[in-house]
Amino acid sequence: MKFAVTILGSGSAKPTVERLPSAHVLNVHEHFFLIDCGEGTQISMLKYGISASKIDHIFISHLHGDHYFGLIGLLNTLHLTGRTRMLNLYCFPELREIIDVQLRASATTLSFQINYIYLNLTGVEMILDNKCVSVLSFPLTHRISTCGFLFREKKHSRNIRKDFVSNHNIPLEWFPRILSGEDYIDEQGNSYPNSSIVLRPGKSRSYAYCSDTSYDESLCPVLYGVSLLYHEASFADEHEAIAKLKFHSTARQAAHIAKTSDAGALIIGHFSSRYKDVTVLLEQAREVFENTIVAEDGMTYNVLV
C-alpha cells in the first residue's frame, strides 16, 4: 500500500527558478493530502502528474505567504473544473477571510463547499481520523501562529494467509472465527494455531511535517518514532543567529530533532534562497543524523516503516 510524499516546493519565502515555496502532497493508499500550498503549487501538480481533483484535504500550516499564496488559484481551478465534492481545509481562521474577500472581488460562488477546520495552539489535537489515516496537529514556534502535522496510516486489518486459504478447503463459517483469533481445526481434527495462519497488521507508517519553526525539543515526544520527518532547515550553522532571530532552524538543528525523535528518516527543506548549493546543509545535518536527504522539487519519497 502506497505511503509516499511528493515535494512540490522546497524553497522558502523568496522563490527561485529551482525551488518553489512550500507544498507537499502525501499519498496514503491512493488518498491524497496537500500540505501547504505556496505560489505555483497547481502548476507543479500539472508538471508532476498529481491530480488536484483527487485532493479532499488541504492543510495550511500558517499564513506566511510562501505557505499558502497558491491556494486561491488552486481553489479557482477546482471551481472552473466543476468540482462539487466538499473540500476540507485545515487552517487558521484568517484564511477564510482571505479566500472570501477574493471570491467576492471576482463575483465567484465556488461550485463546491469548503469545510473549514480551524487549528489551535493549545496542544496536540486530532484533526482528522478516517479509515486510512489519522492526522494530529501540533503547535510550532514561529513568528505567527503555526502548526505542524503528523500523519499516521491506519493499521491494515488482519488477514488469513492466502496460501493457507488456497491449500485448505476452509468452510465459510470458519473465516470470522479465525480472524477473531481461534485456532482452525479441519474436518479431520487437525489443529492449526491461529498465529501460523493469520497475518498480523504491519507497523503503521507515519509522516510529520514541521514547516517553519525555531529549534524546539519539546516537539520530540510528539514526533517520537515517526517513519519520515520533514523538518525545515532554512539556514546553515554560520547563520544560526539569524535562524533564531527569524524563528527558523538550521539543518543541524533539524537533524537533532530527528535524532532525539528516533525518526526513521529526515527530509530537510525550506532553504533560504541565499544557498545556491545546499550541500553544506546536508553535510551539517548528516553529522548528527545520517539518514537525511535534501528536498528537491518534484521528488517523491516512499515512506518506509
Place this chain on the structure above:
Amino acid sequence: MKFAVTILGSGSAKPTVERLPSAHVLNVHEHFFLIDCGEGTQISMLKYGISASKIDHIFISHLHGDHYFGLIGLLNTLHLTGRTRMLNLYCFPELREIIDVQLRASATTLSFQINYIYLNLTGVEMILDNKCVSVLSFPLTHRISTCGFLFREKKHSRNIRKDFVSNHNIPLEWFPRILSGEDYIDEQGNSYPNSSIVLRPGKSRSYAYCSDTSYDESLCPVLYGVSLLYHEASFADEHEAIAKLKFHSTARQAAHIAKTSDAGALIIGHFSSRYKDVTVLLEQAREVFENTIVAEDGMTYNVLV
C-alpha cells in the same frame, strides 16, 4: 530607444505547464511596467531575467484571479529584498482590501509604500503621464469591472544632427536658438536651414492591452493607430457562442478590432486551456488581420512605429 513587451503569461483562467496566466512587462526606454500579474509571475521574471526591483508601476486590469493572484507574492518578495521606493498600483479598489487582509494575517508591514491609483469605468482616463510615457485606461466589456490600458511613449525631443555638430564649430549660445527653430548662420555668414540640421522627433510608438473583453467595436476609436495591440483571443470560431456568454472574444474578433483600429500589429493570447495547439486561432485571426502573432510565455516583441 527600447519599446518592447515581454509576455510572462499567455494562458487564461486555468494555467497549463506551457502557458501561465496573464502578465506582460512593457519596457519603455528601460522603464519597466508590469501589466497584470497572474500566479507565477515573479517566478517567470526570474526565469526570463526581468528584475522585479526595476518596476515602479503595476497595472491590474481586473480582479479575476488569473490576472492578479501573483501580485501578493511579488509584493512580499519586494518587501523581503528591502525595497523602499514607492510602488504605484493601478487597480480597482477591492485589491487594496485583498492585499491588506493578507498583510495583516502575516503580521507584515511592507518596507515600501503602495500608491493606489483607482481605475474607473466612466470612460477613457489618463492615469499616468511622465517624461517617458503616458498611459490611458479605458473600460472593457467583461463580467466584472475591467479596464484596458494604452501606453504611448513620449516623443523624443528635437536634436541637432551629430555630424553637423562635429563638422562645425557652433558657438554655445546658438544651440538653444537652433533647437527653437532658427536657421543657423555661421561666422562667415553661411546660412543653414533649420530643417537640414535638426532631427525631428520620430513618431511615438504605442502598445494597447485589452485583457478580458467581449467583442466591442467601441474600443476602436481609443485604439486607433496603435503600434501594437494585444487583444485577448480566448476562443476559436467554433466556440463563439461560449465566448459571448463568458464575455470573452474569439481570435477572429480580436483581429477585427485590430483591423478597424488600423493597428500596426496584433498579439493574441489568453487562450482557453482547451486548445493544446493554437494554430487554428492564429489562422482565423490572420484571415482578417495578416500581421497577427501568437503570444508565447517568455516571448519579447519589439514594438515598431
